[in-house]
Amino acid sequence: MTAAVPAMTAPVPARTAPVLEVRGLSKHFGGVQANADIELAVAAREIHALIGPNGAGKTTLVAQLAGMLAPDTGSIAFEGRQIQALAAHQRVRAGLARSFQITSIFRRFSVLENLALAVQARSGTSLSFWRPRHEDTAIFEEARELAQDVGLADREEELAGALAHGEQRQLEVGLALATCPRLLLLDEPMAGLGPEESERMIALLAALKGQIAMLLVEHDMDAVFRLADRISVLVAGRIIATGTPQAIRADAAVRAAYLGDAESAQSGPRSR
Amino acid sequence: MNQRSLAIAGxxxxxxxxxxxxxxxxxxxxxxxxxxxxxAMAASSLNLILGNGGMLSFGHAAFIGAGAYTVGILAAEGVGSAWVAWPLAIVCAAAAALVIGAISLRTRGVYFIMITLAFAQMVYYILVSMKAYGGDDGLNLGSRSAVGFGLDLKDEFTWYYTCLALLAVVLYLLNxxxxxxxxxALEAIRENETRMEAIGFATYRHKLVAFVIAGAIAGLAGALLANQSSFVSPKLMHWTQSGTLMVMVIIGGVGHRYGGLVGALVLLGLEELIAEFTLYSQLGVGMVLLGIVLFAPQGIAGLFQRSATRPLP
Incomplete structure (x- = not known):
């Protein structure tokens, strides 16, 4: 039943320098070790999935990579450059964008306005006090293209808060895409999506595959195995395995810790 | 355009x-x-940060005081030219806003309200203790600032039109x-600051710039207020003054482009009107405020126009 991953136009580059290289990253909250000695490398243009049970520390890891949470120890290199000292917005400008597990959009602005803001952020200064913004047609043109890309072309004028949940998730990814990232941190893009909406999201990510590297945090195993080039498994704050989907599927430790349940749930009749 | 004809009519x-x-x-x-x-000018400046920027500053009177005292102290030292005193008032208030804002904007929510209030109170007590410039009793300017060109600000007509012209310029710049x-960008930071950071905006810097601009305008309003009564006293920056400005913004319309103007007009007009009939004018004003918060949360200006947060056409 699972459709094959669309044939990749370009093979994932073999062992070129990774876009993202995380070394010895640890974070604890009080007595809880959220991330312990994380080692992770995302290769250029690959989709690297990060899976693990609830509470494994996936969102904590994403927050640290995005610069919204400071790690206790460890280093993060993006395109060979150490980025721990950079603030969240500086990392975005460097080419590392994120989406949120809990939808974070400008609910009272239109879809077009949401995307235009993200385009504005990277094109020229926003300390512009005189020229009316609606004359700034370039940012709205780009925003229209982005709306097209994420499948919201016919919803441009709608207030973001009035969109259906699935459309809001598309906008969420659209906002991250609008920053022109070279690495996209996607925190559960399928969260709360129905089967059709999930299909649309998978198609959207598959279309981006090969252009932008992605670290895909996801619970939807169907999506993960269809999209990912490699998978890392995070359990109780530690990465217990990294490898190709086939290798992960076969990994005994992973099966024991996590995947067995998800696999059987997937191959059995859909209960939910 | 509708918006333009409204402004001209006003x-x-x-x-x-x-x-x-x-x-x-x-x-x-x-x-x-x-x-x-x-x-109206002071309230409009507060509306930029409170309404458009979502920063609940409870210390705006400090910048009015900074502007007013710049004019007062210069007058006491023999500098009576508006061309010197007023720009300096703006610069001093902006500098105060830069310092206070740089520290306060590191906090959020109720802490931001409290820290701005604390700073304003600090400024208030510093001026109370400045005996050389009148301390608690305040400082007499002797006369209004001199502008030259054969104009005399002591003439009520000239004074009124000076204030009107400056208000018009300020509102035009703000719009x-x-x-x-x-x-x-400022409105978007108010809507969702985390998301603004996540699309690459330096939100702190943008908020600080807005804070300084608002402080500078409040400084000009302070300079005018000092001239209005030819007198400055620490009362100008008492925390109740900050509260009054907030009430004006709320009555007029939070985030509405003429919210400050409408709020100042309604609140001061109402106080004057009710004072004609009763000693308890504050009670009447309180009732009106209650009514507006309950039935017109967008403020009076908001009743006549759609919210400023609506997307652009």
Whole structure:
């Protein structure tokens, strides 16, 4: 039943320098070790999935990579450059964008306005006090293209808060895409999506595959195995395995810790 | 354009007010009207950060005080030229806003309210203790600032039109600013600051710039207020003054481009009107405020126009 991953136009580059290289990253909250000695490398243009049970520390890891949470120890290199000292917005400008597990959009602005803001952020200064913004047609043109890309072309004028949940998730990814990232941190893009909406999201990510590297945090195993080039498994704050989907599927430790349940749930009749 | 004709109509009406008052033999009210214009300027500056930027600053009176005392102290030292004193008032207030904002904007929510209030109170007590410049008793300017060109600000008509012209310029600049990239970024920070950071905006820097601009305008309003009564005292920056400005913004319309103007007009007008009939004018004002918060959360200006947060056409 699972459709094959669309044939990749370009093979994932073999062992070129990774876009993202995380070394010895640890974070604890009080007595809880959220991330312990994380080692992770995302290769250029690959989709690297990060899976693990609830509470494994996936969102904590994403927050640290995005610069919204400071790690206790460890280093993060993006395109060979150490980025721990950079603030969240500086990392975005460097080419590392994120989406949120809990939808974070400008609910009272239109879809077009949401995307235009993200385009504005990277094109020229926003300390512009005189020229009316609606004359700034370039940012709205780009925003229209982005709306097209994420499948919201016919919803441009709608207030973001009035969109259906699935459309809001598309906008969420659209906002991250609008920053022109070279690495996209996607925190559960399928969260709360129905089967059709999930299909649309998978198609959207598959279309981006090969252009932008992605670290895909996801619970939807169907999506993960269809999209990912490699998978890392995070359990109780530690990465217990990294490898190709086939290798992960076969990994005994992973099966024991996590995947067995998800696999059987997937191959059995859909209960939910 | 509708928006433009509304602005022109408003300016014409305000410009016709003094002759109208003179015809009605109510020249006394020209000074009162000038006072409203000055408060409108101060409230509009607060509306930039409170309404557009979502920063609940409870210390805005500090910048009014900084501007007023710049004029007062310069006058005491023998500098009476408006061309020197007023720009300096703006610069001093902006500098105060830069320092206070740089520290306060590191906090959020209720902490931001409290820290801005604390700073304003600090400024208040510093000036209370400055005996050389009147301390608690305040400082007499002797006369209004000199502008030259054969104009005398002591003339109530000249004074009124000076205030009106400056208010018009300030409102024009604010409107220009809020319709530009900066204004949209500021509103978006109010809507969702985390997301703004996540699309690459330096949100702290943008908020600080807005805070300094608001402080600078409040400084000009302070300079005018010092001239209005030819007197400055620490009362100008008492925390209740910050509260009054907030009430004006809420009555007028939080985030509405004319919220500050409408709020100052309604609140000061109402106080004056109710004071005619009763000693308990604050009670009446309180009731009106209650009614507005309950039935017109967008403020009075918001009743006539869609919210400023609506997307651009």
């Amino acid at each position: 300016i014409v009406a305000l410009a016709l007010l003094p002759p109208a008052l003179q015809a009605l033999d109510q020249v006394f009210y020209i000074g009162f009207a000038a006072r409203i214009l000055i408060y 220009r600013m809020t319709a530009a990239r900066f204004g949209r």
